[in-house]
Amino acid sequence: MHWLFYASFLKVLFILAVTAPVALGFGFAGAMAARSHIPPLSWLGKGYIAIVRGVPDIAFFMFFVIALDQGFEWIRHKVLCTDWDQPIRQGNDFIVCQAAKLPLSTSPEWVHETYGFALAIITFSIVFGAFAANVLFGGMRAVPHAQLETAAAYGMSRRQTFWRILVPQMWVYALPGLSNLWMILIKATPLLFLLGVEDIVYWARELGGTKTSKFTQYPHGDWRMWYFLFLLIFYLGMTRMSEIGLEKLMRRLSHGQATSGGELLRKETTA
Amino acid sequence: MSCLQTIQDYALRSLGFGERLLPRSDFTLCEQFTLIGSGMIWNVYFGVLALATGFLLATALAVGKASPNKWLRKPAEWFIFLFRGSPLFIQFFFAYFLFLSLKKSYPMFDAFTSAWLGALIVLFLNTAAYSGEIFYGALRSIPKGDIEAADAYGLSGWARFRRIVWPTMLRLAWPAYTNEAIFLFHATTLVFFSAFPAWQQRGDALYYASYFADKTFNPFIPYPILAFYFILLTLVVVGGFGLVNKRLNRHLPAERKAKMRFRVNLAR
Numbered sequence: 121m122h123w124l125f126y127a128s129f130l131k132v133l134f135i136l137a138v139t140a141p142v143a144l145g146f147g148f149a150g151a152m153a154a155r156s157h158i159p160p161l162s163w164l165g166k167g168y169i170a171i172v173r174g175v176p177d178i179a180f181f182m183f184f185v186i187a188l189d190q191g192f193e194w195i196r197h198k199v200l201c202t203d204w205d206q207p208i209r210q211g212n213d214f215i216v217c218q219a220a221k222l223p224l225s226t227s228p229e230w231v232h233e234t235y236g237f238a239l240a241i242i243t244f245s246i247v248f249g250a251f252a253a254n255v256l257f258g259g260m261r262a263v264p265h266a267q268l269e270t271a272a273a274y275g276m277s278r279r280q281t282f283w284r285i286l287v288p289q290m291w292v293y294a295l296p297g298l299s300n301l302w303m304i305l306i307k308a309t310p311l312l313f314l315l316g317v318e319d320i321v322y323w324a325r326e327l328g329g330t331k332t333s334k335f336t337q338y339p340h341g342d343w344r345m346w347y348f349l350f351l352l353i354f355y356l357g358m359t360r361m362s363e364i365g366l367e368k369l370m371r372r373l374s375h376g377q378a379t380s381g382g383e384l385l386r387k388e389t390t391a
Numbered sequence: 392m393s394c395l396q397t398i399q400d401y402a403l404r405s406l407g408f409g410e411r412l413l414p415r416s417d418f419t420l421c422e423q424f425t426l427i428g429s430g431m432i433w434n435v436y437f438g439v440l441a442l443a444t445g446f447l448l449a450t451a452l453a454v455g456k457a458s459p460n461k462w463l464r465k466p467a468e469w470f471i472f473l474f475r476g477s478p479l480f481i482q483f484f485f486a487y488f489l490f491l492s493l494k495k496s497y498p499m500f501d502a503f504t505s506a507w508l509g510a511l512i513v514l515f516l517n518t519a520a521y522s523g524e525i526f527y528g529a530l531r532s533i534p535k536g537d538i539e540a541a542d543a544y545g546l547s548g549w550a551r552f553r554r555i556v557w558p559t560m561l562r563l564a565w566p567a568y569t570n571e572a573i574f575l576f577h578a579t580t581l582v583f584f585s586a587f588p589a590w591q592q593r594g595d596a597l598y599y600a601s602y603f604a605d606k607t608f609n610p611f612i613p614y615p616i617l618a619f620y621f622i623l624l625t626l627v628v629v630g631g632f633g634l635v636n637k638r639l640n641r642h643l644p645a646e647r648k649a650k651m652r653f654r655v656n657l658a659r
Contacts, residue, residue: 174622176577307478345488
């Protein structure tokens with residue numbers, strides 16, 4: 121059973137590896153929407169950014185996991201069971217036809233687990249996408265306006281200006297925010313436990329405790345404190361390593377930019 | 392049962408007053424609003440007390456981290472790194488089990504295993520570390536001229552700190568500190584979802600919201616109610632901190648008064 125504990129560390133790393141790019145994608149789409157000149161689209165983007173700020177992220181996590189699950193089942197229900205005439209919400213129950221159940225009740229155990237896992241990742245991406253959208257939106261606004269005006273003077277269309285001038289330059293402005301976000305994402309991974317994923321928190325509780333649902337013998341005393349101390353150190357190591365890595369990335373991106381960081385680099389190399 | 396009756400029964404449920412049993416079926420909108428609002432008492436309690444106590448420690452930490460003395464600087468640096476580098480969720484778990492095992496040897500730690508004290512201590516240390524880092528950043532960006540002027544006026548030591556350095560530090564740090572306060576209030580929702588038990592179902596707002604979501608299998612009512620309460624709380628925090636900001640900046644000419652910018656730091 122202990123190897124499941126070690127495997128759960130890989131699970132956390134896997135989630136980080138998947139969520140970060142997906143959330144960045146959501147964020148980019150959100151920031152583009154917020155910049156849009158079409159009012160409904162811009163409201164959508166701004167609303168997406170604004171709502172996450174006012175509400176605790178954990179509430180979002182718990183909301184989306186159920187909401188997404190019901191949303192998927194509802195869509196499948198509408199598509200697969202057209203002859204169903206009863207309402208889906210009956211009092212306190214949410215009833216869809218057998219074929220629309222997700223995952224199907226006949227499917228094996230691992231499908232159930234993977235489905236839960238996927239839901240958790242989508243939820244994470246939606247919430248962190250909103251954070252990323254805010255950061256990228258700020259980064260886009262921080263690009264000196266003269267750059268965009270110059271592009272327009274050269275006869276570039278709005279789309280060309282966006283992709284060729286704005287996007288390549290915004291990263292250096294967005295990076296401090298994004299690296300902050302990466303730290304938050306790392307520190308949010310234990311919350312997966314609340315979404316029903318059997319992650320390191322789950323196994324630390326199970327293995328550290330004296331008597332649990334899975335182990336009825338008493339292999340040792342209450343070691344949960346030590347297990348959690350270990351997790352604490354694990355996370356400290358992760359954040360420290362990320363800090364060092366991001367600093368290096370920032371140096372690289374600042375190269376040749378018209379910012380004080382870029383200026384500092386130029387002086388270093390010429391001196 | 393009328394809504395007024397429900398409010399009487401459940402408004403202080405999270406503190407243990409009123410009706411003992413939670414509603415079990417046929418949940419009305421009023422019940423959900425009342426109970427989730429009742430849970431907000433705990434969120435406000437944790438947030439306000441942790442902020443108030445954390446503020447003092449944060450100032451000490453910032454001064455310690457900026458100190459030239461190694462024996463003051465290193466502990467402050469390590470403290471800030473420890474609490475900013477690890478997830479709050481794990482800190483809650485660790486603290487709970489730490490207090491639990493301390494309780495076995497020393498019965499006086501009994502109170503620490505309950506949320507009202509144990510979780511408060513964790514939140515206090517956590518927010519002290521985050522605000523300490525904010526204050527440290529502000530301390531380093533105090534204009535050199537201000538300090539030189541203070542020296543020229545013959546202020547030094549405590550008087551200089553009290554009259555020049557500290558107010559300027561607060562003024563510079565205030566927008567970021569407002570953000571931290573908002574996120575601290577959000578973090579209070581984690582308390583009853585980590586190891587700390589909600590004794591007799593006296594939980595915070597999220598605890599009740601998830602109770603309703605579990606029972607009704609309908610997340611679309613309790614969570615928006617929770618969101619409503621938290622947006623309200625956020626507005627109150629922003630308003631309150633805005634007033635303090637106004638006072639901190641009252642000596643500046645009107646056009647230089649920095650408008651509070653909430654856009655930049657969305658997350659801590």
